[in-house]
Amino acid sequence: MAGIYLHIPFCKQACYYCDFHFSTSLKYKDELFEALIKEINLQKAYLNGETVETIYFGGGTPSLLTADEINKLIGTITEIHTVLSTAEITLEANPDDLDKVKLDALRQTDINRFSIGIQSFFDEDLMWMNRVHRGKEAEGAVKRAQDAGFENITVDLIYGYPLLTDAKWKQNVAKVFELQVPHVSAYSMTVEPQTALAAYIKKKVYPPMNEQQSAEQFIYLTDAMQQQGFEQYEISNFCKPGHYSRHNSNYWKGVKYLGIGPSAHSFNGETRQWNIANNAKYTQSLVKGTIPAETEVLSEADRLNEYIMTSLRTVWGLELDKLNTIAAGAESQLLIPAQQYLEKEWLLQKEHTLYLTQQGKLYADHIASELFF
Incomplete structure (x- = not known):
């Protein structure tokens, strides 16, 4: 989908x-x-x-x-x-x-x-x-x-x-x-x-x-x-x-999406693409049959960090098992900086998933950045 x-x-x-x-x-x-x-x-x-x-x-x-x-x-x-x-x-x-x-x-x-x-x-x-x-x-x-x-x-x-x-x-x-x-x-x-x-x-x-x-x-x-x-x-x-x-x-959840229009972003699981943020240049490029976009191939660290940032914000949480499908050993590596937030009760671990507590939601961006690879 x-x-x-x-x-x-x-x-x-x-x-x-x-x-x-x-x-x-x-x-x-x-x-x-x-x-x-x-x-x-x-x-x-x-x-x-x-x-x-x-x-x-x-x-x-x-x-x-x-x-x-x-x-x-x-x-x-x-x-x-x-x-x-x-x-x-x-x-x-x-x-x-x-x-x-x-x-x-x-x-x-x-x-x-x-x-x-x-x-x-x-x-x-x-x-x-x-x-x-x-x-x-x-x-x-x-x-x-x-x-x-x-x-x-x-x-x-x-x-x-x-x-x-x-x-x-x-x-x-x-x-x-x-x-x-x-x-x-x-x-x-x-x-x-x-x-x-x-x-x-x-x-x-x-x-x-x-x-x-x-x-x-x-x-x-x-x-x-x-x-x-x-x-x-x-x-x-x-x-x-x-x-x-x-x-x-x-x-x-990291599902693929296509962005159409000036400044729109796209993601297909492996790369991120973004169109020029200029209406005239966007239109001129399309008239010539060219998509005015830049593309970035996401590294393992990029993919891990995107997953951390987006998943932690949700009720579904950060599935630790999924980290290892992106990069071997990532789960154990992430749990080291996560420990201080578990002790503060800003993070909660249930089985193999991490969730932000209500208090943790006030510091969501800070916590995610501390967990980045």
Whole structure:
């Protein structure tokens, strides 16, 4: 099984915290769309005949695509690949794009899951982030999608930024429960270099992030989600039973995937490939029939470290036996630095699997890096 990711690199405006590749100009959208179609065709051998079980439209803002454009992209994929009839097909969407007309049009596509970028239900927070939508739009978009028959919905929230008091965070979480969505992704605000947020903090226009605030809001979130019957199946992802993101779960499990579009990444188990993060150069290359990508052959250490980083974040944990299938003797080697975290009870070992404890999840990246080969 495999997945396909399509990067749609257009946004109405730039969120201050975002460091993904995108453009706020739609001037060359049609040309880039044709380049996406061409790349799908040129990349047909990458997955080596694997059946596709997930398709994910990310970005950028893929809800800027028309229903006809979405149909053409999905149709091109199904002409080239075997796609499961039960495939999960996700569209990332901004609340302001999901009006009744757009939702009615999307019902005529194979989209069966929405990922709605809400971030907060408070207008002052959304303006601070430079989001296009407002809180009432976010609530309305979820309700309209549900009324249109889309039940498989996930929403994004952000916590750990100065404007978000604990009281406001509790209200955001409560609103999600009220909307009865089956999946929630929640991320701590991170300050990425080269973003407007980083520049504002450097100039003291915005205050810096507070790690203690972030940790406390994360702990509140995990407790609240558990009480409402959500499973924390990955550090930042929570779902009702049976509503895992199949696409993202496959990333964490090391399943093959093909990335289409500028800046998109691909992985086939042995190599990693990434496209140029430049719309014009991407389009020009595809016009000439060339895929504008670089490829890296993963070493044993690379493969071990990727597995450590992704598996530890999940409810399925790090299977020690799997390390030895990548490199002989890796299990015993990893258990040496792991011992201190087992003693601190940041890691838990059950038979041949390591798991992060709730306390350990606060230090997930640090622990993983200490276990790297």
